[in-house]
Amino acid sequence: MWKPDRSSKxxxxxxxxxxxxxxxxxxxxxxxxxxxxxxxxxxxxRVNRSTVVAAYEELxxxxxxxxxxxxxxIVSNLNEENMTNQTPNWKEYVEGGNxxxxxxxxxxxxxxxxxxxxxxxxxxxQLSPDLYPQDIVRELLQKRPxxxxxxxxxxxxxxxxxxxxxxFLAKHLHIHTTYSxxxxxxxxxxxxxxxxxxxxxxxxxxxxEDPSYCYSLPMFQSAGLRLFRIPSYxxxxxxxxxxxxxxxxxxxMLFVNPNFQNxxxxxxxxxxxxxxxxxxxELGIPIVEDDTFTLTAFDGHPxxxxxxxxxxxxxxxxxxxSKTASSGLRIGWxxxxxxxxxxxxxxxxxxxxxxxxxxxxxxxxxxxxxxxxNHIHFLRTELAKKxxxxxxxxxxxxxxxxxxxxxxxxxxLWCRINREVDELKWLEESTKRGVIFIPGTVxxxxxxxxxxxxxxxxxxxxxxxxxxxxxxxEMCSN
Numbered sequence: 001m002w003k004p005d006r007s008s009k010x011x012x013x014x015x016x017x018x019x020x021x022x023x024x025x026x027x028x029x030x031x032x033x034x035x036x037x038x039x040x041x042x043x044x045x046r047v048n049r050s051t052v053v054a055a056y057e058e059l060x061x062x063x064x065x066x067x068x069x070x071x072x073x074i075v076s077n078l079n080e081e082n083m084t085n086q087t088p089n090w091k092e093y094v095e096g097g098n099x100x101x102x103x104x105x106x107x108x109x110x111x112x113x114x115x116x117x118x119x120x121x122x123x124x125x126q127l128s129p130d131l132y133p134q135d136i137v138r139e140l141l142q143k144r145p146x147x148x149x150x151x152x153x154x155x156x157x158x159x160x161x162x163x164x165x166x167x168f169l170a171k172h173l174h175i176h177t178t179y180s181x182x183x184x185x186x187x188x189x190x191x192x193x194x195x196x197x198x199x200x201x202x203x204x205x206x207x208x209e210d211p212s213y214c215y216s217l218p219m220f221q222s223a224g225l226r227l228f229r230i231p232s233y234x235x236x237x238x239x240x241x242x243x244x245x246x247x248x249x250x251x252x253m254l255f256v257n258p259n260f261q262n263x264x265x266x267x268x269x270x271x272x273x274x275x276x277x278x279x280x281x282e283l284g285i286p287i288v289e290d291d292t293f294t295l296t297a298f299d300g301h302p303x304x305x306x307x308x309x310x311x312x313x314x315x316x317x318x319x320x321x322s323k324t325a326s327s328g329l330r331i332g333w334x335x336x337x338x339x340x341x342x343x344x345x346x347x348x349x350x351x352x353x354x355x356x357x358x359x360x361x362x363x364x365x366x367x368x369x370x371x372x373x374n375h376i377h378f379l380r381t382e383l384a385k386k387x388x389x390x391x392x393x394x395x396x397x398x399x400x401x402x403x404x405x406x407x408x409x410x411x412x413l414w415c416r417i418n419r420e421v422d423e424l425k426w427l428e429e430s431t432k433r434g435v436i437f438i439p440g441t442v443x444x445x446x447x448x449x450x451x452x453x454x455x456x457x458x459x460x461x462x463x464x465x466x467x468x469x470x471x472x473x474e475m476c477s478n
Contacts, residue, residue, distance in 0.1 A: 003045060012047060016055035021064060024075055031077035035065065038073075044115045100218035105427075105442050112431055120465035122437040124456040125262065125411055126327045131382055131455065133325060133366070133375045140365050148357050155349035156341060157184025157333075158360040164368045165333055172373075173294065174308040175317065175335070183334045183341050183348070186355055187327075188292055188320045189217070191334040194344045195253075195288060195316060196223040205249040208444075209237055211414075213262040213290070214255050215444035229444060232261060234405060236268030239276040246283050253286050259303050260293035263443050263451040264414045265407030267303050274309060281312045288316045292323040295376050297409040298384040313337055321363060323411060325375055330355070331363040383411065386454040386462065393466035401473065411455035414440075417448050421477050430472035435465045 004015045023029055035041075038056060042049040056073055059065040066076045101107065109123050148158075156162070162179035169175040185191040192214075200206065202224025208214040210229035220227055228245055230237045236258055245251055256276075258268035268276075280287050289306045297303065307317040320332035334344065348354065366372055387406075390413055394402050404415045423439040430436065440449025457465055 001044075004047065013051045013054035013058065016041075016045065016047070016052060017058040020055065021059060024064060029075050031075050033075050034071065035073045035075065099222045102218060103216060103442060105439060106216060108427075109436060109438065112436055116431070118434060119431070120435045120461045120468070121456045122435065122452040122454075122465060122469070125453055126322065127379075127411070127455050128458055130458065131379060132328075133371065136366065136371045136375070137326070137329075137362060140362055140371075144365055146358070146361060148361050150357065153354045153357045153360070154345075155354040156345040157182065157355060158357065158364060161331075161360045161364040161367075162333075164364050168367050168372070169319075169335075173302060173305055175305060177335050181335055181338055181341055183336070183344055184355055184360060185332040185334055185348075186330040187322055187332040188290055188318045189219075191318045191332055192217070192255075192288070192290070193219055194334070194347055196220065196225070198343050198347050199286075199340070200225060200253060204253070205251045206253045206255065207242060207245055207251045208255045209257065209261065211263055211440060211443035211445035211449070212255070213257065213443065216442045232264055232266060234266055235272060236261065236266050237276075239272060239279050242276065243279050243283070246285065251285060253288060254280065255288045255290065256306070257290045257293075258306055259291060260296065260407060260410030262293070262410065263412055263438075263440070263445075265405065265410050265412065267408065270304055270309070273304065273306050277306060277310055277312070277314060280314045285314075286316055287314055288318065290318045292318075292320045293410040295324055296380060296383060296411070298380050298387075299408065300377075300380060302409075307335065316340070321372075324379060325366065325372060329359045329363055331359055383455060386457075386459055387413065389459060389462045390452060390454040390466070393463045397463075397466050398470050398473075401470070411453055413452045413454060415450050415452060417450065417473070419473075419477050421448075421473060423447060425476040426472055429475050430469055433468040433472050435468045435472070437469065 002019055004012045006012065008015065020029075020035070029035060035056075036044070038049050038052045042052045045052070056065060060067065063076060066074050068074055102110070113119060113121060113124065159179060161184060162182040165182055166177060166179050169177065183191070185194070196219060200223060203226065205226045205228060206220070207228045207230055208220075209232040211232060212229070214220060215227070215229070226249070228249055228251060230241050230245060237256065242251075242254060258273060260267060276287070287306060291305050291307070294302045294305055305317070307315045317335040318332065319335075321329055322332065334341070336344070391404075391406065394404070394415070401418055402415050403418060404413050407413060423441060427437070427439060438451045440451065441447055443451070454462065
């Protein structure tokens with residue numbers, strides 16, 4: 001990220017003006033586009049707002065920028081007099097297309113995390129750096145000879161990794177499958193995307209949990225699907241509500257996260273899972289099981305997955321290393337009937353010609369040589385410590401202002417706020433104080449809920465983070 005050179009004899013405002021002019025000249029900000037606000041750019045560059053004001057004034061004086069009340073600072077069209085050299089209307093293109101952008105809350109949180117260093121991050125659903133197996137991966141890369149070919153790999157994924165997963169899933173989750181029924185993906189979201197694009201049609205009705213991580217993914221709306229939400233209670237969704245929803249809307253697919261559900265942390269009891277499978281079999285509808293948290297069970301006894309209980313091949317099973325080992329490796333998997341895998345592999349080849357062979361090679365050795373087994377044991381212990389520290393902080397600092405159920409696995413705590421508060425104001429005030437979280441409405445929930453990740457912050461950040469979260473809440477409560 002560019003920063004002004006404070007040792008230079010060129011005034012900082014002039015450096016910023018030159019930098020922004022350079023970005024405009026190279027098309028990063030085409031004519032008609034809106035520049036970052038003075039306040040936002042000042043925060044990113046760590047300068048006074050008045051310095052950015054002076055830089056923008058310099059560009060206005062040359063005609064490069066114009067100001068419009070209510071629309072901010074806009075790049076002018078210097079080619080208006082020479083209509084033979086017109087720049088495409090990039091704003092029109094950006095706002096078009098079928099693939100929708102993320103929710104405003106999600107984009108806002110992402111931008112804050114990218115540009116504001118030192119935030120205590122209760123928002124991200126990923127591990128803190130000290131929980132990644134950095135040393136093991138480094139050792140694998142240094143000491144294991146890489147003899148794999150560097151051309152395009154099988155779009156279904158590395159055969160050795162798929163064979164390793166067959167053994168691993170049978171041993172740890174009692175999921176029995178074959179390597180030809182597994183597709184290696186770049187994480188659970190790519191698996192979801194392939195399912196939505198290849199197995200469903202615009203206008204199809206699908207059911208998701210409420211609240212649900214799926215609700216926050218605009219790819220569902222981009223696919224033109226009709227979303228119907230089923231309330232997720234302390235023990236997950238009620239299977240009988242699936243039957244009622246099918247009769248009313250003829251849903252074609254059900255998306256669930258039954259173990260340590262994101263965001264609630266709930267676990268669906270085994271008898272309820274069996275009943276859900278019976279209903280799906282009776283109706284002939286597939287269940288997509290997103291299962292990224294089961295192995296984090298703090299007591300070392302993972303609850304059964306739907307896939308392990310499935311006797312009629314109704315479940316499309318999605319797994320990933322992102323929540324247990326490394327989000328950066330981008331390794332996930334999808335288990336489905338071979339005809340489905342073949343269809344999705346064909347689409348995958350059209351998209352990217354298959355995943356890189358290098359992360360698949362690392363993942364294969366990491367799992368096959370027992371490193372993942374050892375890492376999961378370590379991870380369970382450390383996550384439980386962080387969860388307990390977060391609960392201690394909430395109890396001692398926020399008291400009866402907040403309530404929650406105790407998760408037995410996963411990475412997050414789902415919390416109810418027992419007072420009226422404006423979510424946006426609270427998020428803004430909290431961010432100013434160096435703490436960020438995700439409001440519950442991102443997941444389709446009613447107002448008054450938040451999701452707090454205990455996996456991402458360092459252990460010694462948790463209590464200070466709760467102190468600032470509470471202080472921000474006191475400032476914003478009605």
